[in-house]
Amino acid sequence: MHGIVAQVESDISYRWRADLTDAELAALTASHDGQVQPGWWNRVREHSLGWVSAHRDDSSLIGFANLAWDGADHAFLLDPKVRPEYQRLGIGTELIRRATAAARNAGCEWLHVDFLPHLRGFYFDACGFRPTDAGLIQLRDA
Ligand SMILES: CC(C)(COP(=O)(O)OP(=O)(O)OC[C@H]1O[C@@H](n2cnc3c(N)ncnc32)[C@H](O)[C@@H]1OP(=O)(O)O)[C@@H](O)C(=O)NCCC(=O)NCCS
Numbered sequence: 001m002h003g004i005v006a007q008v009e010s011d012i013s014y015r016w017r018a019d020l021t022d023a024e025l026a027a028l029t030a031s032h033d034g035q036v037q038p039g040w041w042n043r044v045r046e047h048s049l050g051w052v053s054a055h056r057d058d059s060s061l062i063g064f065a066n067l068a069w070d071g072a073d074h075a076f077l078l079d080p081k082v083r084p085e086y087q088r089l090g091i092g093t094e095l096i097r098r099a100t101a102a103a104r105n106a107g108c109e110w111l112h113v114d115f116l117p118h119l120r121g122f123y124f125d126a127c128g129f130r131p132t133d134a135g136l137i138q139l140r141d142a
Pocket residue numbers: 032079080081082083086087088089090091092093094114115116118119121122123126
């Protein structure tokens with residue numbers, strides 16, 4: 001297993017604010033059965049503090065994490081995703097590690113995230129987030 005992980009790691013590069021297309025993001029979202037909204041990335045990109053992407057050596061997109069922010073102290077981690085065939089190899093953790101460093105470099109003091117319960121281990125144990133009080137209002141029916 002370690003050999004496979006090492007081989008995969010050596011074939012992957014990580015980029016900050018790479019020039020990604022809406023179609024690439026849509027394909028990545030579809031790969032894990034996420035909800036694809038055409039035009040989403042084109043609408044969101046200009047409001048981001050930045051984003052981290054993971055690429056295979058042929059440059060194709062296999063992982064992504066976006067950072068929104070308040071223009072000052074608070075950054076918000078949104079939409080981390082890794083192609084299913086590349087999951088559980090440490091790529092998600094590395095995307096978040098790099099996003100955390102980027103938010104710190106941008107002068108933010110806090111990085112926020114929320115997630116479904118089954119991902120507690122990923123965010124708390126692998127990525128270093130700690131629990132906090134937070135609030136939520138559902139604005140339309142599920
Ligand atoms: C969540 C996600 C980004 C994690 O990416 P990843 O590259 O698989 O994560 P890592 O390999 O770095 O995982 C590190 C550890 O986190 C935990 N973890 C990761 N994914 C998990 C999952 N789906 N369920 C439970 N624990 C998980 C495990 O402890 C894992 O270590 P292990 O593989 O040694 O058991 C990926 O599962 C994904 O894209 N999911 C679909 C989209 C999604 O739900 N995004 C999150 C929105 S909040």
